[in-house]
Amino acid sequence: MALRAALAVCLLAVVLPPALAQLGTTNVTSANGLGLTPTIGQYLDNPGCNAQSGGCIWPTDLAEFSSGALFDIRVEVHSAMNGSTAHxxxxxxxxxxxxxxxxxxxxxxxxxxxxYTYTYVSDYSGATVRNNSVGEYWRNVTITDPGTYTVTLTTAGGQVTKVSWTIRPVTTRKATNVILFIADGMTVPMITAARLVSRGQAAGKFRRPMYMDTMPYVGLAHTSGYDAIITDSANSATAYNTGHKSAVNALNVYADTTSNNLGHAKIETIGEQAKRRRGMAVGVVSTAEIQDATPAAVFAHTRRRDDKNFITDQMFFGTNVSNGAFSVVSGKGLNMEVIMGGGGAYFHAPKSLNSQDYYGVAAGQGYSVALNKTAMYAAAAGGASKVLGIFHEGNMDKWLDRNVYPQNIAAQKEYPDGSGRAATDQPGLVDMVNVSLSVLSKNPNGFYLMVEAASVDKMAHALDWERMLGELIEFDEAVGYALAWNAARGNDTLIIATADHGHAYDVWGTVDTQVFNAAVTANASDAEKRKAIGVYQAAGYPGYTNEDVDNFPDTWAPRYTLAQGVADFPPFNENFQVKMSGVRTPAVPAGGSNFSTFNASRPQTYYVANPKDSVGGITQNGNLDPAQSQGVHTLTDVPVFAQGPGSIALARVQDNTRVYFAMHDALGLSSSDSTVTPDTMSTMCAQVRGF
Ligand SMILES: [Zn+2]
Structure with missing residues (x-):
């Protein structure tokens, strides 16, 4: 309590954060009076370029760097604007x-x-523009002196493009380790709903908190990329791992116009810095394919997140492109100590790069390779110093199917070696965190671990609310495991639990499914079915119980369910009941044709409600582009929970890049001194003011 009271005092001293003040006032201007601030419009021709001067510089205007981090610089001149590429x-x-x-x-x-010449679509209506350009890279450069730097591109015709970069101050190390938990797509309403079904309420109060709720500092993070207001996981995970904004689909690169996806301007990740500068261990855990955007952002560099075979290769060999090789440990890429998740299909033929056997590659690099939970625990018990655990050909199965409806898994052939067996022995997220911590904590230099509950997002996309909430509760269990682990060792580890973006999910009441289903049986109108939805006092309480106190509902099919959903959706049917036979498919392609009358230059498949999903449910007509088959990400700020050394820095409203700087600064990665010095009251207050 004394600590909190004192912090209230230093909070009073907070002034307007300089970085926030900068945003509106210090965009560097070109000769035309325009900086690299995106032009107003639905599409940007080329994010990072100045539409007036025809010049492009990456990293972009307002980029911030930690001292000593490696990055590439890319400069382009577009002759359509200049008549010449000289500069x-x-x-x-x-x-x-x-x-x-x-x-x-x-x-x-x-x-x-x-x-080279590249083409781009100039705006939404579809004119294709050809543009003669010249581009140059400066690879693997770094700036160590803190301060503000201006990079100026001047063409032969006198057009000027400028960007301003900030190199942030060097901080001393206060944390031994950092664990970044990401529940992909998680928002505050999802947490509230998960707390409701897992903890229950009495007299309007929650009976118990979630584990995340017990973390002392909470903030909000803003997630847009530099290309658009709505981010994807690649873009936002880049912000968390590098401190730099990027573009949709880009992993730890600034997206320029180079045709080689692997050649774009790279930015060093926190994991790469931790290993290169401190010899720390690095781990990545996800319930998705390990090549999926959020886990890949720990170690990969590519313009295109779907390059999953190349991303697998980068896991073991780094970025071996001819003009931009980057490997922290010679010949071994980042040489991570823990790699756990799905995505087995890209480790073996036919989907792996050149049909290479990457399980064999990993074994050759000293990994204990585990393809199921039993083998994973055996590897840890056997004292493995490096573990590769791949448990599924694709994304790992969901908590609900692993724990409540396992017959759905037994019916699939997803064992990660391509043998066509079922992957019936998959670990849960708590299992993976347990083994990861035991392996990583052997390194006396500390570690950086990213843990992702990927399918909070994937099930939100699929409008599969029960699976989404199950994933979120399991995520919270994993956070709880790590909090207890941290407490047992004196809280020397910064633990963050956050999301990378949100979905427009919320709960507006409860549904009496008995009444709803009777209306369906009677072939009643949608209006009659909607009478089963109770709002305000008619909502009462849902029927989820937790008699066994395992934090998961005893049944996911009570009579009274949640009236829940998202604000953006394809056409679909809703009956507000758990999908027992597997992950929901809300919409399917309309039979056979492209929706070519919509826009002749952009032929596309369009989607209609899946007639096999929620049969008899309320018909929702869709409010997205008809090419969308699922819900999409939304603009909302995401919650950031933090505990441990350096966590106070996150107790504020901030840009998502601040999460990187909080982790980086807690580890003091820019400092020449690696000694861990715990926070004092004044250093904690300095962190509050420092933003
Ligand atoms: Zn998503």
Whole structure:
């Protein structure tokens, strides 16, 4: 209590954060009076480019860097705007600094000067534009001196493009380890609903908190990318792992116009820095394919998150592109100590890169390879120092199917070796965290671990509310495991539990499914079915119980369920009841044809309600682009829960890139001194003011 009271005092001293103040006032201007702030419009021609000067610089305007982190610089000149691609590029430290060429400042000569023509769709109505351009890279450069830097691109025709970068102050280390928990797509209403069905209420009060609820600091994070207001997991996971905004589908790169997905301007991740600079261990755990965007953001660099065979290769060999190789441990990529998740299909033929056997590659690099839960625990018990656990050909199965409807898994052929067996022995998220912590904590230099509950998002997309809530409760159980682990070792670890973006989910009441189903049986109108939905005082309480106190509902099919859903959806039918036979498919392609009358230049499949889903349910007509088969991500800020050294820095409303800086600063990765020095009251207050 004393700590909290004192923090209230230092909170009073908070001034407007400089970074926030910057956003509205310090966009660097070009000769035309426009900076790299995106132009207003539905699509941007080329995010990161200045539409007026025809110049592009990545990293973009307002980029922030931790001191000493590696990154690539990309500069482009688009001749459509300039008549020529001739240009110069300089960098200047502070307002009074002397501009120097990038070649002399970084001591490297640009590695490629590549004239090419690329095409892009200029706007939504579809005009295709051809553009002659020249682009150059400066690879693997770094800036160590904190301060503000201006990079200026000047063309032969006198067009000027400028960006301003900030190198943040060096901080001393206060945490031994960092664990970043990401419940993909999780929002506050989802947490409230999960708390309701797992903990229950008495007299309007929750009986018990979720584990996340017990973390001392809570903030909000804003998730947009530099290309659009709505992010995907690649873009937002890049922000968490590098501190840089990126574009949809891009993993730890700035998306330029290069045709090679693997050649775009790279940004070093926190895991790569932790291993390169501190010799720390690194782990990645996900219930998705391990090549999926959020886990891949721990170690991969590509413009295209769907490059899953290349992403698997990068796991073991780094980015081996000719003009931008990057490998923390020679020949072994990031050489992570823990890799756990699904995605087995990309480890073996025919989907793996060049049909290579990556299980064999991993074994050759010293990994204990486990393809089921039993083998995973055996590897840990056997003292493995590196564990590769791959438990499914694709995304791992959901908590609800693993624990309540296992027959759905037995009916599938998803064992991760392609043998066509069922993957019936998959670990849960708590199992994977348990083994990860035991393996990673052997490293005396500490570790960085990212743990993702991927299918909170995937089930929200599928409008499969019960599976979504089951995943969220399991995520919370894993957070609880880590909190207890941290407490037992004196809380030397910064633990963060957050999401990468949201879905427009909420609960508006309860549904009496007995009344609802009677209306369905009677072939009654949708209006009659809707009479089963109770709102305000008619909502009362749902029927979920937890007699065995395992934090999961005893039944997912009570008479009284939640009236729940999202604000964005394809056409679908809703009956507000658990899908017992497997993951929901709300919409299916309309028979046979493209929706080509909608826009001739953008032929596309369009979706209609799946007639086999929620038969007799209320018909929802859809409010998305007809090419969308599922719900989509939304704009909402996401919650950030934090505990441990450095956690107070996250107790605020912030950009999602702050999560990276909080983790980086807690580990003091820019400091020459790796000694762990616990927070004092004044250093905690400094963190509050420091943003
Ligand atoms: Zn998603």
């Amino acid at each position: 110069t590029v300089t960098i200047q430290n502070g307002a009074a600094g002397t501009p120097q060429s990038l070649d002399s400042y970084f001591g490297v000569t640009n590695t490629s000067s590549s004239p």
